Amino acid sequence: MSETTKPSENLNIVIVGHVDHGKSTLLGRLYADTGSLPDGKLDKVRAICKQQGKEFEYAFLFDAFLEEQEQGITIDTARTFFMWKGRQYIIIDAPGHKEFLKNMISGAARAEAALLLIDALEGVREQSKKHGYLLSLLGVRQFAVVVNKMDLVGYRQDVFDGIEKEYREFLGQFKAVPSQFVPVSAKLGDNIANRSKQMSWYSGPTVLETLSAFQKEAARSEQPLRLPVQDVYKFDARRIITGRITAGRLKVGDHLVFSPSNKRANIRTVEAFNIEPQPTEGQAGQSIGVTLDEQIFVERGEVASHQEHLPLVSTAFRANLFWLGKRPLEKGRKYLLRVATKEVDCEVASIHRIIDTMDLAQQQGSSTISKNQVAELTLRTKAPVAFDLSTSFESTGRFVLVDEYDIAGGGIITELVHDDQEFLREEARRRDFAWVKGEVTVEDRAQQYGHRAAVVLITGGRHTSKSFLARKLEGRLVADGRHAYLLDGENLRRGLDADLSEEERGQTTEMARRYGEVARLLTDTGLIVVSTTNPFGLAYREASQAIRTLVHPAPVIAVHMSKSEEEPPPNTDVVLSGPTDFDAATARILDELKRRGVLAQAIGAKPIFQYSI
Amino acid sequence: MKHLRQLEDQSVYILREAYKHFDNLAMLWSMGKDSTVLLWLARKAFFGHVPFPLLHVDTSYKIPAMIEYRDRLAREWGLNLVVGQNKEALAAGMNHTMGRVVCCTALKTNGLKQLLENKGYTGVILGVRADEEGTRAKERYFSPRDKHGDWDFRDQPPELWDQYKTTFPPGTHIRIHPLLDWTEINIWEYIKLENIPFIDLYLDKGDGTRYRSLGCAPCTSPIRSTAKSVDDIIEELRHTTVAERSGRAQDEGRGMELLRKDGYM
Numbered sequence: 001m002s003e004t005t006k007p008s009e010n011l012n013i014v015i016v017g018h019v020d021h022g023k024s025t026l027l028g029r030l031y032a033d034t035g036s037l038p039d040g041k042l043d044k045v046r047a048i049c050k051q052q053g054k055e056f057e058y059a060f061l062f063d064a065f066l067e068e069q070e071q072g073i074t075i076d077t078a079r080t081f082f083m084w085k086g087r088q089y090i091i092i093d094a095p096g097h098k099e100f101l102k103n104m105i106s107g108a109a110r111a112e113a114a115l116l117l118i119d120a121l122e123g124v125r126e127q128s129k130k131h132g133y134l135l136s137l138l139g140v141r142q143f144a145v146v147v148n149k150m151d152l153v154g155y156r157q158d159v160f161d162g163i164e165k166e167y168r169e170f171l172g173q174f175k176a177v178p179s180q181f182v183p184v185s186a187k188l189g190d191n192i193a194n195r196s197k198q199m200s201w202y203s204g205p206t207v208l209e210t211l212s213a214f215q216k217e218a219a220r221s222e223q224p225l226r227l228p229v230q231d232v233y234k235f236d237a238r239r240i241i242t243g244r245i246t247a248g249r250l251k252v253g254d255h256l257v258f259s260p261s262n263k264r265a266n267i268r269t270v271e272a273f274n275i276e277p278q279p280t281e282g283q284a285g286q287s288i289g290v291t292l293d294e295q296i297f298v299e300r301g302e303v304a305s306h307q308e309h310l311p312l313v314s315t316a317f318r319a320n321l322f323w324l325g326k327r328p329l330e331k332g333r334k335y336l337l338r339v340a341t342k343e344v345d346c347e348v349a350s351i352h353r354i355i356d357t358m359d360l361a362q363q364q365g366s367s368t369i370s371k372n373q374v375a376e377l378t379l380r381t382k383a384p385v386a387f388d389l390s391t392s393f394e395s396t397g398r399f400v401l402v403d404e405y406d407i408a409g410g411g412i413i414t415e416l417v418h419d420d421q422e423f424l425r426e427e428a429r430r431r432d433f434a435w436v437k438g439e440v441t442v443e444d445r446a447q448q449y450g451h452r453a454a455v456v457l458i459t460g461g462r463h464t465s466k467s468f469l470a471r472k473l474e475g476r477l478v479a480d481g482r483h484a485y486l487l488d489g490e491n492l493r494r495g496l497d498a499d500l501s502e503e504e505r506g507q508t509t510e511m512a513r514r515y516g517e518v519a520r521l522l523t524d525t526g527l528i529v530v531s532t533t534n535p536f537g538l539a540y541r542e543a544s545q546a547i548r549t550l551v552h553p554a555p556v557i558a559v560h561m562s563k564s565e566e567e568p569p570p571n572t573d574v575v576l577s578g579p580t581d582f583d584a585a586t587a588r589i590l591d592e593l594k595r596r597g598v599l600a601q602a603i604g605a606k607p608i609f610q611y612s613i
Numbered sequence: 614m615k616h617l618r619q620l621e622d623q624s625v626y627i628l629r630e631a632y633k634h635f636d637n638l639a640m641l642w643s644m645g646k647d648s649t650v651l652l653w654l655a656r657k658a659f660f661g662h663v664p665f666p667l668l669h670v671d672t673s674y675k676i677p678a679m680i681e682y683r684d685r686l687a688r689e690w691g692l693n694l695v696v697g698q699n700k701e702a703l704a705a706g707m708n709h710t711m712g713r714v715v716c717c718t719a720l721k722t723n724g725l726k727q728l729l730e731n732k733g734y735t736g737v738i739l740g741v742r743a744d745e746e747g748t749r750a751k752e753r754y755f756s757p758r759d760k761h762g763d764w765d766f767r768d769q770p771p772e773l774w775d776q777y778k779t780t781f782p783p784g785t786h787i788r789i790h791p792l793l794d795w796t797e798i799n800i801w802e803y804i805k806l807e808n809i810p811f812i813d814l815y816l817d818k819g820d821g822t823r824y825r826s827l828g829c830a831p832c833t834s835p836i837r838s839t840a841k842s843v844d845d846i847i848e849e850l851r852h853t854t855v856a857e858r859s860g861r862a863q864d865e866g867r868g869m870e871l872l873r874k875d876g877y878m
Binding site: 009010038039078079080081088090102103105106109110230231233235238240242244271272273274285286287289300324338340395398400402404405406407410 | 615616618619620621622623625626629630632633656657658659660661662664743744750751753769770771772773774775776777778780781782793794796807855
């Protein structure tokens with residue numbers, strides 16, 4: 001009889017292993033022997049078997065699709081529910097067949113613990129190893145190995161011991177340690193729910209006892225705070241920032257920093273529906289909503305934390321990845337990266353090695369990763385991303401890659417890769433944290449001017465009339481009643497940069513840094529700054545990256561001018577190929593400013609701002 | 614209670630993901646216990662608002678009390694209710710005596726497909742639970758359907774951690790299942806915890822029977838039970854060994870697998 005006391009917790013368990021090693025049979029037997037099946041279920045499946053003229057198997061209890069029953073394999077992960085000693089188990093039966101690896105991974109990715117099955121007769125097989133390695137990669141640290149079909153090897157202890165030794169050695173190479181090895185016969189019910197009379201040499205726990213011994217995941221609420229922003233709602237007067245706390249805890253009054261934008265505010269309220277009294281705190285695991293004491297503009301993908309424990313920010317990281325895509329993963333191709341709620345374009349900068357999960361041999365020098373392969377690589381993103389190392393934080397330390405419409409790979413972040421913008425980001429972060437504000441807020445300025453601050457940065461090679469367009473745009477903006485200013489690099493060269501040596505002027509770095517800080521001051525005054533990368537010559541790509549990092553969080557509207565078909569720098573908003581009609585070019589930039597919400601209102605209209613920068 | 618809050622947090626996260634990714638989103642509401650809990654979770658996720666329409670595919674054979682309850686909650690909670698019906702099939706005299714799979718396909722599956730097509734919904738949220746029935750145990754939280762509404766269970770997208778399939782080629786749509794990890798007991802425990810209004814057809818009103826699962830009147834029968842309150846139901850479910858959908862005729866044989874491959878809920 002099943003033990004149906006009130007559950008105090010639930011635990012997600014996945015059963016993995018090579019095809020035909022008996023996962024579905026184990027599951028069926030576990031349910032049958034604990035009295036967890038509904039009335040008539042066994043009889044119904046027995047009747048179907050008889051009708052189809054085949055022997056009854058416990059596996060049929062959960063292989064629901066006709067095709068699965070006909071072929072005797074599990075095609076897709078099934079979730080089943082099982083109550084034992086006050087704990088509700090959600091058991092995920094993951095397919096072992098190579099073809100269905102993505103289904104196995106889907107099952108394992110949501111598990112807190114795993115049972116890994118090995119057939120005593122066949123021994124350790126390809127998928128036994130691959131699954132063991134993937135469990136480790138997926139972050140499933142609690143697992144037990146179940147050696148099945150002991151009846152087929154005469155219940156011999158030496159066979160069991162041999163498998164245990166071989167498999168422990170394999171797991172030891174990547175420091176995975178199973179909690180238990182259990183010898184069983186799922187078909188005959190040995191050591192599943194009931195102790196086997198055939199294997200008196202085994203004194204360890206049964207499968208059921210092994211499940212009971214798995215621990216609920218250690219509370220991530222003791223870690224530093226991580227709240228990836230999922231969405232921002234404004235259904236009524238409240239502007240509610242929502243998300244699932246993936247680590248740590250927060251409470252009303254806490255000072256939050258949003259990365260990578262470095263915007264900051266205090267928590268004013270924790271919002272909830274049908275909870276009395278209104279909560280004042282939240283912790284890891286909860287899907288919550290908070291309002292802030294300042295109207296800062298944050299969006300999905302930013303990670304909120306406390307100032308003492310900020311996430312890492314970079315445009316590159318090293319990772320371990322498994323690939324499930326129909327097409328191979330290619331170096332240099334563009335993919336969409338998702339880390340927590342952030343989505344950003346990325347490319348594979350380098351593939352360090354491909355790992356053969358059979359013997360953990362490493363293959364180097366490949367420029368593609370095929371379906372079902374595991375590799376170490378470096379990813380480079382188009383814009384800075386906030387993340388953590390997977391060894392420190394689970395949720396913000398892992399990612400997926402999307403190829404066209406499909407999630408095609410997943411992985412864990414193992415190392416921060418320093419990029420060339422790092423010192424500028426650090427400077428911007430330190431400066432933003434210490435920024436001394438006047439009594440006039442950015443919203444006040446936006447209300448007064450009828451637009452938000454922004455930088456329009458015109459990039460491109462020499463002799464593309466960037467300056468001419470910038471002047472035209474400034475004129476047009478001011479004629480329309482906007483507060484715009486042409487920041488010409490030449491003025492900085494002769495003034496602010498006059499102390500630089502000839503050599504320093506030849507290098508982009510310090511020039512761009514000074515330029516960016518001046519632009520940041522101007523945007524803080526609420527201006528639309530119109531500028532070009534003229535002073536940087538052919539180094540305009542590097543300079544535009546540096547300026548973008550420093551003026552952040554003001555939006556940069558990037559306009560690229562070119563007389564050839566060259567590829568514009570990353571994040572370019574408007575591409576103009578050697579315009580001859582400068583009025584049309586100006587109109588396109590104005591449209592882009594409207595689309596980005598910089599020019600929110602027509603002049604004279606009463607400005608209504610939901611947010612400001 | 615802690616495990617109910619875990620389920621709630623997960624479902625709320627899924628609902629918010631759905632709302633973020635799909636401009637043309639709707640939620641199916643059959644007025645049964647599951648889809649009403651789902652509706653309640655939407656009010657949780659969006660702080661008292663339900664920012665998408667609720668669809669009801671009316672077969673015309675529903676128990677009248679269900680329609681009264683539907684219209685009352687829609688009024689009280691300010692819901693945007695959209696009712697669809699396969700009028701052609703009904704005009705041609707479709708009913709359960711023509712065969713259950715035939716009738717369900719015409720009035721429910723095709724009724725739903727017509728509604729989705731007419732309104733151009735690209736994401737539909739449903740209160741399907743994995744423990745209800747075998748093929749539902751294999752569902753994803755975000756489950757794509759092709760332009761004919763068919764489900765390719767052989768090639769379902771991977772779901773890694775909290776990352777779901779949210780992009781897909783034009784012409785297809787996604788079914789979203791925030792309740793997959795809930796069991797029947799969890800649903801009733803949550804109704805009790807949150808004090809969610811439900812239809813009293815689920816309770817014994819003196820004749821020693823109640824409905825355990827609600828569907829069309831001709832194809833759903835009450836079970837023997839003296840449960841007169843939510844507490845009684847929870848107590849009964851802790852000890853029952855009778856399948857939840859044993860009163861649902863469509864589950865007999867392979868009916869459900871055939872229906873679901875073709876686009877049934």
